[in-house]
Amino acid sequence: MSEKIRILFVDDEPAYCRIFRSRIGRDPRFLVETAQSGEEALLRLQQFPADMVFTDLQMPFMDGIELMTEIKNRYPYLFVLILTGLDSTSQAVKAMKAGAYDYLLKPLDFDMVERAIETVCAHRSAFRSHATPDDAQRRGFSFENIIGQDRKMFEIYEKINQVAQTSATVLITGESGTGKELIAAAIHAKSSRKDGPFLQVNCAALSDGLVSSELFGHEKGAFTGAVGQKKGLFEQASGGTLFLDEIGDISMTTQVALLRILELGVFQRVGGTETLRADVRLICATNRDLARAVTEKQFREDLYYRINVVSLQAPPLRERTSDIPLLANYFLDRFRALSGKQIEGFTADAMELLCRYQWPGNCRELANIVEHAVVFSRNRMLSPGDFPELLRQPAQPKSSVTLTSPSTTLADVEASLIRRVLEEKQWNLKQAADALDIARGTLYGKMEKYSIRKP
Numbered sequence: 396m397s398e399k400i401r402i403l404f405v406d407d408e409p410a411y412c413r414i415f416r417s418r419i420g421r422d423p424r425f426l427v428e429t430a431q432s433g434e435e436a437l438l439r440l441q442q443f444p445a446d447m448v449f450t451d452l453q454m455p456f457m458d459g460i461e462l463m464t465e466i467k468n469r470y471p472y473l474f475v476l477i478l479t480g481l482d483s484t485s486q487a488v489k490a491m492k493a494g495a496y497d498y499l500l501k502p503l504d505f506d507m508v509e510r511a512i513e514t515v516c517a518h519r520s521a522f523r524s525h526a527t528p529d530d531a532q533r534r535g536f537s538f539e540n541i542i543g544q545d546r547k548m549f550e551i552y553e554k555i556n557q558v559a560q561t562s563a564t565v566l567i568t569g570e571s572g573t574g575k576e577l578i579a580a581a582i583h584a585k586s587s588r589k590d591g592p593f594l595q596v597n598c599a600a601l602s603d604g605l606v607s608s609e610l611f612g613h614e615k616g617a618f619t620g621a622v623g624q625k626k627g628l629f630e631q632a633s634g635g636t637l638f639l640d641e642i643g644d645i646s647m648t649t650q651v652a653l654l655r656i657l658e659l660g661v662f663q664r665v666g667g668t669e670t671l672r673a674d675v676r677l678i679c680a681t682n683r684d685l686a687r688a689v690t691e692k693q694f695r696e697d698l699y700y701r702i703n704v705v706s707l708q709a710p711p712l713r714e715r716t717s718d719i720p721l722l723a724n725y726f727l728d729r730f731r732a733l734s735g736k737q738i739e740g741f742t743a744d745a746m747e748l749l750c751r752y753q754w755p756g757n758c759r760e761l762a763n764i765v766e767h768a769v770v771f772s773r774n775r776m777l778s779p780g781d782f783p784e785l786l787r788q789p790a791q792p793k794s795s796v797t798l799t800s801p802s803t804t805l806a807d808v809e810a811s812l813i814r815r816v817l818e819e820k821q822w823n824l825k826q827a828a829d830a831l832d833i834a835r836g837t838l839y840g841k842m843e844k845y846s847i848r849k850p
C-alpha cells in the first residue's frame with residue numbers, strides 16, 4: 396500500500412475527533428482529517444480528497460444520513476461508514492439501505508475500525524485494475540466496465556474472479572438491463588481464454604431454425620437459402636467464450652444439441668454428418684425463471700443442471716440504490732462526452748428523484764433516461780424537469796389498496812391509511828399524527844418503514 400489512505404472522520408463531539416485522530420492517525424498508512432459537522436465535512440472534502448468517510452449518525456443540523464446523501468451526490472465513488480449507538484441500530488439499517496458501506500457501533504472498537512478500513516482498501520485495490528486517468532476519481536469502482544460499489548456488486552466481482560479461473564459453464568440470471576452481458580464479458584476478460592474470441596448471441600432474437608444454424612453452422616443446401624457452408628458460433632468462438640443470452644427461449648431441439656455439446660463436447664453443423672469438437676467456454680444468461688420453466692416442462696432439467704454449474708445473480712438496480720448516483724454520473728460523463736455539452740451534474744432534487752424511482756428497466760433504463768436528459772437539457776445542471784414524468788409518479792398507488800384482495804396485508808392497510816391521511820393533511824406531519832392519534836415520532840418511523848415520502 397504505497398499511497399496513504401485518506402480518511403475523514405465526522406463527529407460533533409470534539410473529544411471523539413481527537414481520539415480518532417490520535418488512534419488511527421498514528422498509523423503511517425493512514426491520513427486522518429476530522430470535521431465536527433456535516434457542513435464542515437463537505438467543506439473539508441473540497442480540499443481533502445478522502446478515500447472514505449466515517450460519520451456519526453446523530454448530529455445537529457445535518458445528520459449522518461443527510462451528509463452521506465450529499466456526499467454520494469457530489470462524490471459518488473466515496474465509501475461512507477456510519478457510526479451509531481446501540482439505541483439507533485434501526486437508523487443504521489436505514490443508512491445501509493441509503494448506501495452506507497458499513498456501520499460501526501459506538502463506543503468505537505478501534506481494532507474494528509482498522510479492520511473496516513482494511514476491508515475498504517482491499518475492495519478498492521482489488522477492483523482498481525482498470526482505472527484510466529479519466530477514471531481517476533472513480534478509483535476502485537469500475538470492474539471490467541461494470542460500475543458499482545454496492546456490497547452486492549462486490550460479491551459479483553469476487554465471484555467473477557473465482558469462476559474466471561475455471562472453465563465451468565456459468566448461468567447469469569437477473570432482470571433485463573442489470574448488466575448480465577457485462578458480467579459475461581468480464582468473466583471472459585479475466586479468464587485464460589481472454590486472448591480468444593468473445594462471441595454472443597441473443598437466442599430470443601432468432602427464430603428456432605436460425606438459432607441452430609447460428610450456433611452450429613450449416614452445410615451447403617441444409618435448408619433453403621443455405622447457399623454455402625457456414626461456420627457456427629461454436630466454431631468461430633473456438634479457444635474463447637460463447638455467451639448465449641436469453642437461453643430460456645431456445646427450442647427443445649436446440650436444447651438437445653446444446654446438451655450434447657456440454658456432455659460430450661461435440662456437435663454437427665445443420666445438415667452435416669461430420670462430428671466437430673467444441674473448445675468453447677459457455678456462459679448463459681436469462682431473465683426468465685429457468686427453474687420454473689423446468690417444472691413447467693419448457694426447459695430440459697438435464698440441460699438446466701449442465702448450464703447452472705455456477706450461477707451468478709445480477710441484482711436489480713432498486714436493490715442497490717447506493718449505486719444510482721455513481722451510475723448516473725458515469726452515464727452523464729459518457730453522454731456529455733458524446734454530446735459535447737457542458738453539463739456539470741445533477742441537482743440534489745434530480746438525484747433524489749433518480750434514487751427514489753424503482754427502475755424496472757434497471758441500468759439500461761437509467762442510461763437511456765440520462766442520455767435523453769443530456770440531449771434535451773438546456774441547463775448546466777440536470778434538474779427534475781429534464782426527466783420524464785414517469786419518474787415523479789409514486790411507485791405504486793398505495794393509497795388505493797383493495798381491502799378485499801386476499802393478498803392485502805395489515806401493513807398494506809396501515810401504509811395506505813397513513814398515506815391517505817398525509818395527503819389529506821397536505822403532508823403536515825403534526826396534523827397527520829394528531830389525526831391518526833399517534834406521536835409524530837411514531838408517524839415518522841412508520842413513514843420510514845413504508846418508504847412514504849412527500850411527492
Ligand SMILES: Nc1ncnc2c1ncn2[C@@H]1O[C@H](COP(=O)(O)OP(=O)(O)OP(=O)(O)O)[C@@H](O)[C@H]1O
Nearest residue numbers: 541542543570571572573574575576577682758759
Ligand atoms: N453495472 C453497470 N455498469 C455500467 N453500465 C451498466 C451496468 N449494468 C448495465 N449497464 C449498461 O446497461 C445496458 C444494459 O446492460 P446489459 O446488456 O449488460 O444488460 P442485460 O442484463 O444483459 O440485459 P438483457 O437481459 O436485456 O439482455 C448496457 O448499456 C450496459 O453497458
